[in-house]
Ligand SMILES: [Zn+2]
């Protein structure tokens with residue numbers, strides 16, 4: 001097997017990176033291991049290695065996660081991270097998973113409306129509770145009507 | 155159903171049915187999903203997590219598999235109860251923000267706000283990936299028509315950890331491989347298995363030690379491969395391991411039959427007579443008896459009892475059964491008493 005870094009020399013060492021509930025193995029030649037300063041049987045250097053070409057200054061504007069933090073924890077903070085880090089994540093995922101492209105089930109057109117309605121329902125239910133607690137029955141009955149309408153629509 | 159009723163009901167995946175049950179204890183598929191528009195649980199605020207929890211619980215209970223089930227929050231559980239649900243494979247972390255919804259018989263369960271917003275799993279006893287597969291995707295369908303998942307066409311289902319992205323799907327089987335361990339062929343096999351893109355862990359999942367010759371084998375790759383292929387390839391890999399284990403058992407009996415038989419009957423004798431048993435000792439002795447059943451030495455009606463004991467002699471289960479916190483020595487005594495009592499009635 002050829003080295004995963006230089007793709008020239010024969011790989012003699014393998015490194016396992018454990019993250020979350022799974023792990024990945026890389027096969028590397030001795031020279032590359034020395035050059036990258038890799039410690040045997042240690043996960044962290046590999047994760048850095050996999051990401052070493054990435055732009056560390058990127059920040060996700062949705063959740064505030066920096067690429068540096070991601071490189072350390074290897075956990076995304078939100079789905080927006082995939083948009084912001086997308087380009088750099090692609091090559092990382094290819095190394096990690098062997099492919100950067102999803103081939104499985106595709107999601108039917110995302111139904112954002114439904115989600116919005118459900119959010120609204122939760123808010124109305126809370127308001128209803130409050131109204132009842134305050135004995136504001138007229139408000140409560142209005143909220144109930146609105147809820148009934150929404151729940152029928154969902 | 156109430157949380158306190160759990161201890162008195164046996165999970166259905168514990169029964170000894172299913173293919174290759176002398177080697178495969180259980181099969182499982184889990185899916186990781188997140189909701190669009192909400193930060194992942196590690197970075198979300200409490201209020202946001204509460205909203206997610208309400209949305210997901212609402213959607214989950216629309217599936218008939220979750221009818222007459224149970225729902226609880228880890229926040230409200232004692233330390234003992236957390237251990238108890240971990241032993242039951244309903245939970246894999248000690249995180250205190252998790253909501254858990256469990257279907258009747260514990261065949262299906264959903265974890266909300268663990269590492270991802272949603273983790274749904276389906277379990278069956280024996281080698282039964284084909285039975286689990288349609289169930290988990292039926293639940294997924296219901297969820298996806300009631301919720302908006304975080305999804306991109308290029309990366310698939312978006313998850314907190316990049317090792318789950320794509321299908322978010324993990325297929326695993328719990329295997330009992332004493333033959334391969336005894337003949338020391340296990341290490342080479344595990345190397346092969348891992349080099350083909352599968353991972354292997356101990357009885358209780360992430361970070362747990364290999365105990366009692368139990369191994370959890372699962373797919374590692376979730377991206378660039380579709381769901382059916384993951385299921386088929388993992389099952390093929392598992393069938394290969396089962397064949398090797400059977401071959402090794404035959405070889406072992408041919409070459410060292412007396413020695414193996416002696417080990418099995420001694421273990422059986424200790425289980426039936428011991429006055430103190432640590433969990434480790436129980437797991438190892440019962441592994442030998444399980445091998446005895448596998449090679450036809452001991453009647454296979456024992457298999458169901460062993461499966462049951464494996465769960466109910468774990469520390470938290472033992473303490474829940476007795477209804478009190480016990481120190482290690484007391485647990486060992488109660489464990490031995492319990493094992494004797496259960497094995498006596500056969
Ligand atoms: Zn190299």
Ligand SMILES: [Zn+2]
Pocket residue numbers: 060061062063064065076077078079080081082
């Ligand atoms: Zn983010």
